Amino acid sequence: MxxxxxxxxxxxxxxxxxxxxxxxxxxxxxxxxxxxxxxxxxxxxxxxxxxxxxxxxxxxxxxxxxxxxxxxxxxxxxxxxxxxxxxxxxxxxxxxxxxxxxxxxxxxxxxxxxIKELGVPGEEALRGHGVSHCASCDAPLLKDKVVAVVGGGDSAAQEALTLAGAASSVTIYCREDALIAKAVYQARIEAHAGIDVRYGTTIDKILGDDVVTGISAGGADMECDGVFIYIGxxxxxxxxxxxxxxxxxxxxxxxxxxxxxxxxxxxxxxxxxxxxxxxxxxxxxxxxxxxxxxxxxxxxxxx
Ligand SMILES: Cc1cc2nc3c(=O)[nH]c(=O)nc-3n(C[C@H](O)[C@H](O)[C@H](O)COP(=O)(O)OP(=O)(O)OC[C@H]3O[C@@H](n4cnc5c(N)ncnc54)[C@H](O)[C@@H]3O)c2cc1C
The missing domain is CATH 3.50.50.60 (FAD/NAD(P)-binding domain)
Structure with a gap:
């Protein structure tokens, strides 16, 4: 019944x-x-x-x-x-x-x-092994490590700021030529010494066998220990x-x-x-x- x-x-x-x-x-x-x-x-x-x-x-x-x-x-x-x-x-x-x-x-x-997936090789296989959507869950595991954030909107900016509290460096990979995050977040990103932004970058692949070791974008490989995806x-x-x-x-x-x-x-x-x-x-x-x-x-x- x-x-x-x-x-x-x-x-x-x-x-x-x-x-x-x-x-x-x-x-x-x-x-x-x-x-x-x-x-x-x-x-x-x-x-x-x-x-x-x-x-x-x-x-x-x-x-x-x-x-x-x-x-x-x-x-x-x-x-x-x-x-x-x-x-x-x-x-x-x-x-x-x-x-x-x-x-x-x-x-x-x-x-x-x-949260949308990137749909690139390595993303699915390395989910939970360095690929994440949850900055607050995984930031403590990335203390003094190198982190990549993919996206350019509010979520990417906000979560990059959360991660920067633990990681040694955070790089935001933004496909466009400018962030679309609100001005208040952009200002905080610009002012943060631990966060770098690379514009016009599309991720082709997430690298690593058992855990994330880097990303590949535009023919170049960049080392990192975690990849956080916020692309809409x-x-x-x-x-x-x-x-x-x-x-x-x-x-x-x-x-x-x-x-x-x-x-x-x-x-x-x-x-x-x-x-x-x-x-x-x-x-x-x-x-x-x-x-x-x-x-x-x-x-x-x-x-
Ligand atoms: C990284 C990030 C940072 C953010 N930061 C902020 C912030 O600082 N301030 C702010 O105001 N907003 C923020 N937001 C936006 C905020 O998260 C959303 O506005 C809010 O979560 C929307 O709530 P919702 O209940 O509509 O949907 P959701 O939070 O998406 O909740 C939907 C729920 O429905 C469940 N569900 C889905 N399909 C089914 C189904 N078929 N059957 C049963 N259950 C289902 C899901 O599992 C989920 O539990 C952020 C968002 C992200 C992604």
């Missing part, structure tokens, strides 16, 4: 956790379904900047469990299950995993986005399987109430079109989507 809820939330990042918290506070039965550890991309960030209430920034591994605890306290439930498919069942939606079927009248899609984000929408039309950026189009084109389906956080891509805006989205889902369940109307 299906477990019945008012609202299912797909994804347990900051958007999904806040959606769960808000839905529970509105008196809705809500289950947050997430494919991996709750917290999403923020979980591994050493210092989330710009989140209200934390003047000096806050670590993701502190903020996310606090939010999860707050949501649980309010009555939200959690299940570590990856949503493979959303199945329509009349006016309800079902998610089935190997053990359980979860059913609800509304679903908030908050599956976020995953790909929205996690594969499980939607044509259920709705995605935007040109692959994200879920929504209206001002975060309603998708399909009745009962809402989207929140960086999986939706027009997301500001920040922790604060994603949390705000989660709250707004829960309020809109509550109103939908109350009135049963759509548009």
């Amino acid at each position: 299906a477990k019945e809820f008012d609202i299912l939330v797909a994804g347990g990042g900051i958007a999904g956790l806040t959606a769960g918290l808000t839905a529970a506070r509105l008196g809705r039965s809500v289950q947050v379904l997430t494919g991996d550890v709750l917290g999403g991309n923020l979980l591994s960030i050493e210092k989330i900047e710009g989140f209200p209430g934390f003047a000096d920034g806050v670590a993701g591994y502190e903020l996310c469990p606090i939010t999860q605890g707050q949501a649980a306290e309010a009555g939200a439930g959690f299940a570590m299950t990856e949503v493979i498919e959303l199945q329509a069942d009349g006016a309800r939606w079902n998610v089935t995993d190997p053990v359980e079927t979860y059913s609800a009248g509304a679903v908030i899609i908050a599956t976020g986005a995953s 984000l790909a929205p996690n929408t594969g499980f939607l399987n044509g259920l709705l039309d995605l935007g040109a950026d692959g994200r879920v189009p929504v209206d001002e109430d975060l309603r998708s084109q399909v009745p009962g389906l809402f989207a929140a956080g960086c999986v939706r079109t027009g997301s500001a891509g920040q922790a604060a805006s994603s949390a705000g989205d989660g709250a707004a989507a829960a309020i809109a889902a509550d109103a939908y369940l109350e009135g049963g109307t759509w548009r």
